[in-house]
Amino acid sequence: MKKIVYNMDLCNACFKCHAACANVHSDKGGLSCRKMRRIENPVTNTFRLITDACRHCEDPTCLNNCSHGALSVDPETGFVITHEENCIGCQICSFVCPFDIPKFANEKLVKCDGCNDRVKAGLLPACVEACESHALRLIDCK
Numbered sequence: 001m002k003k004i005v006y007n008m009d010l011c012n013a014c015f016k017c018h019a020a021c022a023n024v025h026s027d028k029g030g031l032s033c034r035k036m037r038r039i040e041n042p043v044t045n046t047f048r049l050i051t052d053a054c055r056h057c058e059d060p061t062c063l064n065n066c067s068h069g070a071l072s073v074d075p076e077t078g079f080v081i082t083h084e085e086n087c088i089g090c091q092i093c094s095f096v097c098p099f100d101i102p103k104f105a106n107e108k109l110v111k112c113d114g115c116n117d118r119v120k121a122g123l124l125p126a127c128v129e130a131c132e133s134h135a136l137r138l139i140d141c142k
Contacts, residue, residue: 001077001078001140001141001142002077002078002079002114002119002138002139002140002141003056003078003138003139003141004053004056004114004125004127004128004136004137004138005136005137005138005139006050006051006135006136007134007135007137008048008050008135009135010133010134010135011049011050011051011133011135012133012135013036013048013049013050013051014132014133015036016130016131016132017034017051017126017127017128017130017131017136018032018034018035018036018051018127019032019130020126020127020129020130021033021034021053021112021126021127023126024115024118024126025110031105031110033053033054033110033111033112033113034051034052034053034112034127035051035052035053036049036050036051036052037049037050037051037052051127051135051136052099052101053101053112053127054080054099054101054102054111054112054113054114055099055101056073056078056079056080056112056114057080058078060073060080061096061097061098062080062093062094062096062097062101062102062111063080063093065092065093065096066092066093068086068087068088068090069083069086070082070083070084070086070087070088070093070109071083071093071111074116074120076120077114077116077119077120078141078142079113079114079116079119080111080113080114081113081114081116082109082111082113084108084109087108087109089104089107089109091104093109093111115127119138124138125138
């Protein structure tokens with residue numbers, strides 16, 4: 001099982017992970033599955049940018065609420081992957097995700113798959129490979 005872990009203290013908000021993801025997923029119209037989010041600190045009146053994507057949960061709420069088989073967990077990697085041919089566009093996965101990750105663009109489900117095919121081929125996910133500050137890493141777990 002694999003996990004993409006993020007250390008926000010190492011992140012310099014360069015957006016290279018975001019661009020690499022969009023490049024690899026050009027079949028999604030150049031949309032990135034990795035989002036940059038602005039986190040506000042009202043006490044200091046400052047903000048910081050962080051990168052965010054699917055956490056590939058052990059018990060994924062998105063998958064558990066999809067009755068059409070548009071999502072599954074790859075048993076080899078543990079990544080939650082999509083099966084767009086089964087997606088009817090109901091967007092329930094998006095509504096139930098506690099991290100607000102699955103999105104719909106041009107009636108297509110857009111969600112990080114951990115670069116599942118790349119990882120199974122022995123490569124790093126595009127976002128991890130592009131991260132020069134090492135804020136993103138791929139680790140083995142379990």
